[in-house]
Amino acid sequence: MPYRDDLHDRTRASALLFASRIHRMRMLGTVLCALPIASVLAERGAPGWLWAALAINALAWPQLAWQLSRRARDPIAAEYRNLLADAAAGGLWIVAMAVSLLPTAVMATVLSADRLAAGGWRLFRRAAFVFVLAFVTGWAVAGFPFAPETSTRTLLACLPLMFGYHIALSLVTYRLGRTIARQNRDLERTNRTDSGSDLPNRRHFDIRTHDAFARFERHGDPATLLMIDIDAFKSINDRHGHGVGDLVLRRVADVLRTAAGATDTPARIGGDEFVILLAPAGPARAAAVAEYVRAGIAALSFDDHPALSCTASIGVSTTRAEFGTPADWLHDADGALYRAKAAGRNRVVVA
16 A cells, blocks of 8 residues: 555665664774774784774674665664674673773773664663674683783774764764754644644643633633634535645635734644634623634635635634633633624624
8 A cells, every 4th residue: 555655665765774874883993993902903913804804894794784784674773783792892802902900991882882872771782792692702712811001002002992982972862852842843743733723722722722722811811712613614625526625725714824823822622613812801802703714715816717716704712800711711702703603694693
């Protein structure tokens, strides 16, 4: 089904983005790790095959790991396997360095921080097991070499890894945090916005209505509800089609946005039902805004449908001391709207 294909594409794109971030950090990390490893190997007179292995690990492995993830059916699972392979390689390189103390500590710290950042405690525990297993096995096979001393040259070779990599990891984490915060804001906006009209939805309107009612109870600040219903909207849908009906809803929403002030809340609360919360606003301003909305909707024209016109009925209710709850206020506005409909539509009735 198309929607499933689209969901799969978006999920895969997100997984590849994760793998791409890991790839960039792996390219940096393997090169920086190679510096102290190379220093120790030179001091120990390592054989040529170890130097070849180091070159492959530092330069070729990041590209191979990226290809494995990119071509995998599940890029995230493939990347987790790559991260475990990184941990195993780290354990073996510590053996090759004969447990030189400072490079061992720095590499273990980098590997731990990376696994935690990428997969949390679950990945960290798995990676720690693989790291220890690779180290113990390799150390036993190599005859338990142990030379913990660290030369000045090796210490200096550790500095880029100690500082550069952690700064880079912090930047990646910061950018990821910014991205998540932006996505959360977008999600929150989506949760409080009606997609058909791009106005606030019922959920957001209810919150603002309760806030306005609370301010009225505490401070006496007046607020007014304009309940707006498009007249004979069903017949518009039946006669012209739902596409035209959707266009009418958007054009009505434009009128409401124009009428609302900076502190007001226009919203769509049902199929053809709209509302404007005017806060603060007393009866005089509310009547003027209601008439502006009514006239604006009646004046709408549609170039592709010259015979199409629409009107709206509007019920107006301003906060009063007799209202015990916001629901009472809404009921009063609904009653005024019902009377506007009963009186012939295309009119404003004040409760």
